Amino acid sequence: MSIIWEAYRQLFRPKSTEKYPFGNREEVSLPDGFRGKMILNRESCIGCTLCEKDCPSGAIVIIVDAKGKRPTFFLDRCMFCGQCQESCPKKCISYSKEFENAAYDRKSLEVR
Template sequence: MSIYREAYRSLFGKKATLGYPYRDREMVHLPDGFRGRMALKREACIGCTICEKDCPSTAITIIVDQKGKRPVFYLDKCMFCGQCQESCPTKAISFTKEFENAALSRGVMEVR
């Protein structure tokens, strides 16, 4: 019997799901510390290549730019575990709240 009361309650209650694409991005509440698309603070990076060695899904490759060695992140390989952020000795890697990272070309899915 009590299941009928529950059915009645959820029939007229607030919806639990959100429509996608979101009409209003403010409706999505992401907690602090959410692991979305990563960002690199270039001035903090010392090119130690530890992030490349520790990455479990080989989503990081090291390239050389004007300032020396630096990582490039490939979002199509990344599983957002956060180990690079954990291993970075200078805290140059951080994760943003940007989670809609799917794209049709792989070129867009690089974080340089």
């Protein structure tokens, strides 16, 4: 019975449930350090392939293009551990706050 006053107090308080994704999809607040979809700065990348070596889930594949060796991230395998950011000697990998990464085809889950 000792919880009864707390229970009645909750009747008059705003509810704690976040109505995501139907009500507040735009107002979801994420902290600054959140690891979402990564961003690769292709200009400062030197193609050292360290990120590929260290990736624990094999989500990074090195593809050679006109500029040389550049990593491609496969988000469907990524587990957002942040090791590639840690390993990168030029710090050209960063994380955005984009977390709604579901997609219908795997092609759109590649980050170059």
